[in-house]
Amino acid sequence: MNSLLEVSGVSVSFDGFRAINNLSFQIGPAELRAVIGPNGAGKTTFMDIVTGKTRPDAGRVLFGEKSISLLKRSEAEIARIGVGRKFQRPTVFEDQTVTDNLMMALKAARGPWKVLFWRPGAAEHARVRELAARVGLAEALARKSGELSHGQKQWLEIGMLLAQEPRLLLVDEPAAGMTLAEREQTTAMLVDLAKTRAVVVVEHDMEFVRRLGCKVTVLHEGSVLAEGSIDHVTADPRVIEVYLGR
Amino acid sequence: MIRTLLAAVLALTLASGLARAEAVGDILDTNKALVEHASRLTIGPVIDKLAASGDPRAETLLKAWGDKLLGLRKSDGAFVLLKRKGAAYQLTQPDGTDVGMAKRSDINILRPNAGVRRLIDGALVEFQLSSPDLKTRTEALSIIDHHPEAGQLKPLEASLKAETDPALRARKERLLRLLTIRFGENSAKRIAAINSFGADTGLDLRGTLNPLLDTHRIIAKAGEKPKGNIDRPLIPGKTITTEAAYDLLVARGEAPARQTPTARRQALEAHIEGGKVGGIPLAQLSDPEARDRAYAALEKAGQVPRAATTREVRAAVAAHDYWVVYAEADPAMTTAAKAALAKIAVKVDAMQALDLLLEALSLASIYFLAAIGLALTFGVMGVINMAHGEFIMMGAYTGYVVQQIIPNYTLSLIVALPLAFAVTFAAGVAMERLVVRHLYKRPLETLLATFGVSIALQQLAKNIFGTQARPLTSPDWLDGAWVLNDVVSISYIRIAIFVLxxxxxxxxxxxxxxxxxxxxxxxxxxxxxMAASMGINPDRINMLAFGLGSGIAGSAGVALGLYAKVTSELGQDYIVQSFMTVVVGGVGNIWGTLAGAALIGSLQKGIEWLNPSNTLAAQTYMILFIILFIQVRPRGIIALKGRAAGD
Amino acid sequence: MDFLRKNPSVLWFLAILAVFTLAVTLMAPGTGSGAISTSFVKTLGKTLCLAMVALAMDLVWGYAGILSLGHMAFFAIGGYMIGMWQMYARTEEIVITSLAQSPIPPTATEIHQGIASQIFGVVGSSHMPEIWYFAHSLPAQLALVVLVPALLALVFGWLAFRSRVAGVYLSILTQAMTLALALWLFQNDSGLRGNNGLSGLQNIPGLGKVAQETLSVWFFWASALALALAYLLLAWVVSGKFGSVIRAIRDDEQRVRFLGYPVEGFKLFVFALTAVIAGIGGALYYPQAGIINPAELAPIASIYLAVWVAIGGRGRLYGAVMGAVIVSLLSSWFTGGRVPDVPLGFATIHWVDWWQVLLGLAFVLVTLFAPRGLGGLVDLVTGLHPPRRHGAALGPDSGSLQEREAQE
Structure with missing residues (x-):
């Protein structure tokens, strides 16, 4: 299987502290993957590197069929190439309506000039309505997103990610602060999304990961400790030591 | 006439040289005409003779002459020394005999002009150099220092042996060597004197050496090398402009003057005939080439003087060579002087670098003082306090008010520093409580709100203290400067600011x-x-940090007030530089502020040194540099890294 | 027209501006009853120009969140560019007239040198600096009114945004830029007459025969037209997705990057566009003011601009105009010495002295208690209530982080 994202030999250090140490990672074009690890394992830094927020000291990050290197590119370019990122806390533009938020995220030209002359047509409005319906915000289109509840903001952000139509979706602890029902809904949605694109879920919660039922990568001290099914990695003595040992 | 007189004087001088200790009165009488109408050009031999007479009265007489206390009694034309006694004068003969009183109108007082007086002073120096009075001797040396004369060389040398005061002796020795450089009897002695100084940086030495290298420009036929001590050739178009070279020729009368466009225009205007000049219609004369043709026509007709055309200028210039020649004839002298000056220049450069360093250090400490409080509030709270400059001003005015109450400057300074701290601390806390606290999550609005406070405070200060500058006088022990040598010196106030x-x-x-x-x-x-969850009350800490930062600004204000005048704009003058210091240094670290202040201070001084005529440009370049610097290190020299930096 | 229907405030604004212009025209001495003086017409015209920069400031600060303390520099540059042509052309008229008296017609060089020594005699020079190369040409200088601010904004903005300087750092940096420019202009050899600046700008070359009272109305009309056009343009810019994006950049720049928008490009675009508007405003302002000198670029001027916008209300275009008009008119009223003093018994308040104090305090109060500024009054009338924008505090006490800050 040829991979969508290929990270190899990546290292990065902050003030002498090696946050990521010779990390290698691959994911296919339509795959769900969970990344777990204890605090400080480098999960967030890994996402920062892929999305261009942090520049690694060494290594390669290649994306897509043409193996485009992501290293020299800005966050915005990487996002345009097709990497979407969902933050742990919902970040929507609270001053603007749900429609505005979704409209902004819709896949379209991103340059200032193009944006200046871009006006939404009927197709775009229909697409926004469809997305809003999908994330349960059909009734709230005209509301300012700052008025939404915490959970609704989470959904709005997911809706915005869908509007971006990314080929790779990085999701940071999606289950944090959700009720049980919301978790199940989220699980179903992630599994569904992974049918058409690659989804990487960074998660603490083993139970949630088990429910995703996908391949798991365990990070520890900046490199891959183990990889495989959830049962395989939880049986690994090193993983047990890392999670329970100390 | 003068020549014969001079010859006579000379003869007399020679004759008197045989008879020792000729009476000064006799010398005066012999040279009565010369003395009466003394002129700098002719009186020299008489003065020398008086000085060399050996008569113990010589000094008194010369002094009286120089002080306009020598006169001629109108009744018999005899020389008399005068001493003012009320409205009248007490008269004394040159030999010291008292000859009674006389009215002002009975005497012709001699009033030697400045040139003559200088000669007299020069002659007096000889006596003063060996005077038992230390002060007189010191004064004599000052005269030599300011008006070196060839005649001083011998007396100075003679007085050296008997000199008892070691400091004065050293000074005499130095002056002697300087005089030798100027007036030594031969080149060997003069060169030895030059070399004896080594790389001495004294201004007096440079003042002596530089005239040795005086040059002037001369013209020679092309290919001919002129006589004299040549410094270097001048090549037209390269080391001298063609115009300047031509002007040298004009000055020598070897070529007609270049014509200015105005002169040409006037010449043309003077020859308008029937709407035409030189056969060319007026309307066409807005074209410079037509004017050339018109002038040429007039020239041909002999109506205007010949004026050099560009081609003629070039030809004339090419026909000559131009040289720079030393006034000093001996090449060995100029070489030695050059070498000595080069050595001195190296040392002076080093000294200047040191001086520059000191100045930069002093400026850096000023910026540091002004910025430290700002860095604190910015670092701890992420708040830019635009009123920081006004706190500096407030501190300076506190110092001023304290001085009005406590007249002793030292005491008032000791009181003012902590008082200014207290006053601005209170003001800072008040502002934090009333304004800043409510805006912590809106840094840009804090910037604007504190700016509102800033304009209000500034105007308030103007309303209370007026617009004119108020003096904040430093105590005596802070006056003056610490002088290391002629090049390096630093005022005590700057040192005090550095210490502060x-x-x-x-x-x-x-x-x-x-x-x-x-x-x-x-x-x-x-x-x-995290701090909050550890039981630290951030509210209290923010308040204290703001108070502390403002308090430091207040104390700094006292120091800056000593250094500059206290006005309501005092704070404004430092605020932008303080911002720069914080931005360049990096936030949240005192060493960053220090580094920022050092960088900005030395940068400003460095640029001023490169372009000394223009401090405005220096500041412009500095700001441009800072804008570029931010490109390289957006978070300053010493930046918090990793997650603590908050991005 | 869909745009106007969705933004009724634009129509309101244009209508009010039209009524105002008409009223001034009817009262001006050049065109109407003369109920107001020529100098007051000029003051009103200048105020409209200031409102135009305030609009620009609102776009760059209120919408895009860049607190620029340098827009008055662009304003002044616009003034300098038009002033150069005015001074050159006026001096040319004078020099040609005086040279025409002499019997021989002047050469081009003579005229040129005459102009140069007329203009630069005051700074001890008779040489025309290179930057006056286009000064003879009105179209060229008009182009420079737009180009120079745009270019400066592009270069500066590129440097600043590229290195991700933001927030108060950026404000300080823009202030430094303004100061650097002002200090440079203060030099005599800057080529723009040092601290003498450019003067006599109230005389328009070629219009020497037109009386000032007529000219003042013409300039007033031009200012009103320019303001209307700027308002329309900016209202259009912020109405669509572009406005959405720049407001999003103001609120969370990093998130916008992850949406794929080149944040730096947008900021640069806004910075340069507003610089151009400011430049045009300046080009209309200074011929009415009559003189421009480097003091106009003092950093304080740009801060006052921010004050106007803040008092008027950020993030809404009419707020900026309201702030600029009200504060600058009040300011000239108070500092003009026409406000009666207030005797307090123990002291008398002279408004000339106390206006700045009042303004400073008013500004603090507005920032504290009415962050929406005067524009907030409009909301009261129309009954709009914006949502609370800030998340709940994470920690138990007020010093702790709020959600929006803690996310990274």
């Missing part, structure tokens, strides 16, 4: 590293949320 900066640095470090408050401050700086 050090004191604040130490105080700050002590507070930060050794006290509970410091610990809490650092905790809040790094992670306010």
């Amino acid at each position: 900066g050090l004191v604040f640095l130490c105080l700050f470090l002590w507070v930060m590293k050794r006290t509970r408050l410091g610990l809490e401050l650092r905790a809040v700086t790094q992670n306010p949320g």
Whole structure:
């Protein structure tokens, strides 16, 4: 299987502290993957590197069929190439309506000039309505997103990610602060999304990961400790030591 | 006439040289005409003779002459020394005999002009050099220092042996060597004197050496080398402009003057005939080439003087060579002087670098003082306090008010420093409580609100203290400067500011590293949320940090007030530089502020040194540099890294 | 027209501006009853120009969140560019007239040198600096009114945004830029007459025969037209997705990057566009003011601009105009010495002295208690209530982080 994202030999250090140490990672074009690890394992830094927020000291990050290197590119370019990122806390533009938020995220030209002359047509409005319906915000289109509840903001952000139509979706602890029902809904949605694109879920919660039922990568001290099914990695003595040992 | 007189004088001088200790009165009488109408050009031999007479009265007489206390009695034309006694004068003969009183109108007082007086002073120097009075001897040396004369060489040398005061002796020795460079009897002695100084940086030495290298420009036929001590050739178009070279020729009368466009225009205007000049219609004369043709036509007709055309100028210039020639004839002398000056220049450059360093250090400490409080509030709270400059001003005015109450400057300074701290601390806390506290999550609005406070405070200061500058006088022991040598010196106030900066640095470090408050401050700086959950009250810490930062600004204000005048704009003058210091240095670290102040201070001085005529441009370049610097290090020289930096 | 229907405030604004212009025209001495003086017409015209920069400031600060303390520099540059042509052309008229008296017609060089020594005699020079190369040409200088601010904004903005300087750092940096420019202009050899600046700008070359009272109305009309056009343009810019994006950049720049928008490009675009508007405003302002000198670029001027916008209300275009008009008119009223003093018994308040104090305090109060500024009054009338924008505090006490800050 040829991979969508290929990270190899990546290292990065902050003030002498090696946050990521010779990390290698691959994911296919339509795959769900969970990344777990204890605090400080480098999960967030890994996402920062892929999305261009942090520049690694060494290594390669290649994306897509043409193996485009992501290293020299800005966050915005990487996002345009097709990497979407969902933050742990919902970040929507609270001053603007749900429609505005979704409209902004819709896949379209991103340059200032193009944006200046871009006006939404009927197709775009229909697409926004469809997305809003999908994330349960059909009734709230005209509301300012700052008025939404915490959970609704989470959904709005997911809706915005869908509007971006990314080929790779990085999701940071999606289950944090959700009720049980919301978790199940989220699980179903992630599994569904992974049918058409690659989804990487960074998660603490083993139970949630088990429910995703996908391949798991365990990070520890900046490199891959183990990889495989959830049962395989939880049986690994090193993983047990890392999670329970100390 | 003068020549014969001179010859006579000379003969007399020679004759008198045989008879020792000729009476000064006789000398005066012999040269009566010369003395009466003394002129700088002719009186020299008479003065020399008086000085060399050996008569013990010579000094008194010369002094009286120089002080306009020598006169001629109208009744018999005899020389008399005068002493004012009320409205009349007490008269004394040159030999010291008292000859009674006389009215002002009975005497012709001799009034030697400045040139003659200088000659007299020069002659007097000889006596003064060996005077038993130390002060007189010192004065004599000053005269030599200011008006070196060839005649001083011998007396100075003679007085050296008997000199008892070691400091004066050293000075005499130095002056002797300087005089030798100027007036030594042969080149060998003069060169030896030059070399004896080595790389001495004294201004007096440079003042002596530089005239040796005086040059002038001369013209020679092309290919001919002129006589004299040649410095270098001048090549037209390269080391001298063609115009300047031509002007040299004009000055020598070897070529007609170049014509200015105005002169040409006037010449043409003077020859308008029937709407035409030189056969060319007026309307066409807006074209410079038509004017050339018109002038040529007039020239041909002999109506205007010949004026050099560009081609003629070029030809004339090419026909000659131009040289720079030393006034000093001996090449060995000029070489030695050049070598000595080069040696001195190297040393002076080093000294200047040191001086520049000191100045940069002093400027850096000023910026540091002004910025330290700002850095504190910015670092701990992420708040830019635009009113910081007004706190500096407030401190300076506090110092001024204290001086009005306590007249002793030292005491008032000692009172003012902590008082200014207290006043601005209170003002800072008040502002934090009333304004800043409500805006912590809106840094840009804090900037604007504090700016509102800033304009209000500034105008308030204007309303209370008026617009004119108020003096903040420093105590006597801070006056003057610490002079290392002719090049390096630094005023005591600057040293005091430097020391104050050090004191604040130490105080700050002590507070930060050794006290509970410091610990809490650092905790809040790094992670306010975490600090709060550890039981630190960030509200209190913010308030104290703001007060502390403002208090330091106030104390700094006293120091800056001593250094500059106290006006309501005092703070404004430093605020932008303070911002720069904080931005360049990096936030949340006192060493960053120090580094920022050092960088900005030395940069400003460095640019001013490169372009000394233009301090405005220096500031422009400095700001441009800072804008570019931010490109390289957006978070300053010393930046917090990793997650603590908050991005 | 869909745009106007969705933004009724634009129509309101244009209508009010039209009524105002008409009223001034009817009262001006050049065109109407003369109920107001020529100098007051000029003051009103200048105020409209200031409102135009305030609009620009609102776009760059209120919408895009860049607190620029340098827009008055662009304003002044616009003034300098038009002033150069005015001074050159006026001096040319004078020089040609005086040279025409002499019997021989002047050469081009003579005229040129005459102009140069007329203009630069005051700074001890008779040489025309290179930057006056286009000064003879009105179209060229008009182009420079737009180009120079745009270019400066592009270069500066590129440097600043590229290195991700933001927030108060950026404000300080823009202030430094303004100061650097002002200090440079203060030099005599800057080529723009040092601290003498450019003067006599109230005389328009070629219009020497037109009386000032007529000219003042013409300039007033031009200012009103320019303001209307700027308002329309900016209202259009912020109405669509572009406005959405720049407001999003103001609120969370990093998130916008992850949406794929080149944040730096947008900021640069806004910075340069507003610089151009400011430049045009300046080009209309200074011929009415009559003189421009480097003091106009003092950093304080740009801060006052921010004050106007803040008092008027950020993030809404009419707020900026309201702030600029009200504060600058009040300011000239108070500092003009026409406000009666207030005797307090123990002291008398001279408004000339106390206006700045009042303004400073008013500004603090507005920032504290009415962050929406005067524009907030409009909301009261129309009954709009914006949502609370800030998340709940994470920690138990007020010093702790709020959600929006803690996310990274």
